[in-house]
Amino acid sequence: MLTTIFYKPYFSTTFFNSKNLGLLMKNQEVADLLREIAEYLEITDVPFKPRAYQRAALVIETLAEPIEDIWKAGKLEDIPSVGEGIAKKIAEYLEKGKSAYLKKLKKELPIDADALLSVGGLGPKKVKILYKTLNIKNIEDLKKAAEQKKIRNIEGFGEKTENTILEGITFLQKTENRISLGFALPLAESLKDQLLASKRVHTAEIAGSLRRSKETIGDIDLLAASDNPKRAVEAFLTIAAPKALLGKGEKKCSVILTSGMQVDLRIVKREEFGAALQYFTGSKSHNIALRNKAIKKGYKLNEYGLFKRNKRIAGGTEDSIYKKLGMAFIPPEMRENLGEIQLAEKGSIPPLVKLKDIKGDFHTHTIYSDGRASIEEMIKKAESLGYSFIGISDHFGHLRIANAMDEQRIKKQWKEINAVQKKHPKIKIVKGAEVNINKDGSLDIPPAVLRSLDYAIISVHTNFKMGKQEMTKRICDAMEHENILVLGHPTGGMIGERKPYEVDFDEVVLAAKQHNIALEINSQSKRMDLASPLAKAAIEQGCRVSINTDAHYPDSLEFMRFGVGIARRAWAGKADIINAKELKQKS
């Protein structure tokens, strides 16, 4: 057995507190409830309350702690933007699973507010008028009225609005899903590069949730600086060749690409670029907090700059804005209003892991299982990325669909690895395997083979639908085995395809920490698993993380940057990432 150790085993003698991280499902439910309340209040024209509910929803959605725990601890009102009134409604919902307040609102306004408001071009005011004049309560009513050309006759509405509504309804049925960062980023980069090449802009940058490296995004936000915005917009339209034009003006333009992706382009002047980039990177919550800081200092912050009275005092760069507000620069990935502003004010933004810190990749496949390239092709690519090591982790066991290896084939593979290693002495090739966790928590590999590996990645590929307790026990039992380095794609979700399995994530984190096993951030476009809120929670608990690509092709090794983005959203430093350090030989 080649004894390579990857990081110093540590074992805390103090018992660490168990915080039930769960999968934060309830947080989303509560956020949805508050948002729905806000919608009804908005339509009934209640002043200021809607925004209060929306703010609270936004905060709860991004909490890394289960709302049930906060409630049980009697600390709901400690959550920013949650006061007495909203705390009571949350408590009632968590206790009874429903809200009397929402029920009352729905009784007073018996319409499907959520659905109607999700139609593009329809806001609270129009929904209310449609209900009052045509008794439109849901999408079916709306569609019928539009098709019968009844809407155009309402005062304040017209033919165009009616058509927009009809288009909005069809669009609604088609686009439910958010797109993975892995698919959206290359597309956005290509648009940006072409825009730059057109020479119609001085500079261009990707903004929005994409720049914040969010695992999934709703649309692409592009920002460009130009002295001739009109020509820049024209150039963009030629490049994007959109299927639909949602809006076009002097300074901005919104389109739907043939892929169904929405792209928003905004053009600003050169001296405004930093302020605009800051503004359009968001998040909304971060920006509102930042703007309030500006107001308190007697400034005004908008997408054109930071102003004292009417004089611009910053705005050319993002850095200049944060500086003038008395803060350290905040990396885009951290801008979620989760405490980063307070850290920046103290000047203690932690150094986040960078792509260039990554020394190797532990999760890769070759033609020995379901990969599409030879060992040497993968090694060459890894070398070109400047890696000092690469782990080959083809499937082992009985996983037919992945062409998993048996004992004979893995021995053949080791021979080939040894030969390739000789040809490529600069990069260390480590012999791993990805092993399926059986339904009962055993591993689909003989103990002797497991021991002879340099390391194993264990992961769930079968029997996704089992009870939470059963799944938790299955995974935790599997982690008891020796020679395991990584728990692969720990929640099993596939973006747009499959929900994560049910598991008590806190227990998984505890077991991983206890057995010195790293949790994976799998950078495959479809996986992005762990996602950043869970990765952040795991790291806060002292768990290590391994950022891997699960590459099945040489070029897929470049997915690493998506995983690094997620890790940065999780506030991970170099020390939290096991493959951001060199391999160490044991004795």
Added chain:
DNA sequence: GCCGTTTTCGGCCCGACTGTTTTCAGTCG
């Protein structure tokens, strides 16, 4: 309904674009 190096009361992010107006309300991000 929330919040406070202006405040326990009186504020609440703000600018672009669209469509329907004929100077602006509504929507969006």
